Amino acid sequence: MAANPSDPQPARQKPARPQTRPRTGARVAAVQALFQSEQAEESGETVIDQFTRHRLGAVPDAGGFEDGRVPDAHVPLFASIVRAAVRDQDQIDALIAASLPADWPFDRLDPVLRALLRAGAAELRMENGPPIRVVINEYLDVAHGFFTGDEPRMVNGMLDALARRARPAEFGAAAGEPVS
Numbered sequence: 001m002a003a004n005p006s007d008p009q010p011a012r013q014k015p016a017r018p019q020t021r022p023r024t025g026a027r028v029a030a031v032q033a034l035f036q037s038e039q040a041e042e043s044g045e046t047v048i049d050q051f052t053r054h055r056l057g058a059v060p061d062a063g064g065f066e067d068g069r070v071p072d073a074h075v076p077l078f079a080s081i082v083r084a085a086v087r088d089q090d091q092i093d094a095l096i097a098a099s100l101p102a103d104w105p106f107d108r109l110d111p112v113l114r115a116l117l118r119a120g121a122a123e124l125r126m127e128n129g130p131p132i133r134v135v136i137n138e139y140l141d142v143a144h145g146f147f148t149g150d151e152p153r154m155v156n157g158m159l160d161a162l163a164r165r166a167r168p169a170e171f172g173a174a175a176g177e178p179v180s
Helices: 022-040 044-054 075-087 089-099 111-125 132-146 151-166 168-175
Strands: none
Touching: 022 044, 022 075, 022 111, 022 132, 044 075, 075 089, 075 111, 089 111, 089 151, 111 132, 111 151, 132 151, 151 168
16 A cells, blocks of 8 residues: 555654663773773772762763763673772783783783783683673673774683683583583
8 A cells, every 4th residue: 555645754763772782881991990990000999989980871961982981881790890800810910921922921911901801801700700702702892992903813812711711611612622
């Protein structure tokens, strides 16, 4: 049945709001917070408090990622990642250092890359955390947001190596490989 040209036009709907990814936002914020914690020598709890009050959540006219805000971050996940990374930093740093090439010292890592690897490793070590493939893919997406060079490939390889150490049984089962 053809539409009658004299019929009124259907009401236009507002465009759908773009899909947000609160858990990805939490991971981005965790990387930023861990970077800030290291650079400003502030405790994890101080940075969590600052981010929760000033950088997370939707605030009208406050801007978004380009202004350093993460409006749709899942705050409990953000806080959990930052706390785990700070609490277990010595063990996480040792795991990261052990996964680096012998001629690449830990201190040579870019500070943002170091924060990203710490956050990813902390999440990989969490009991009942998301599947390792989810963690790796999420932090690979985050790496692409911060870096345009080879760093995302490095993040992929490093988190893969860290996942094999942190959750060997799950990694073997997820990849269909026997666990050695």
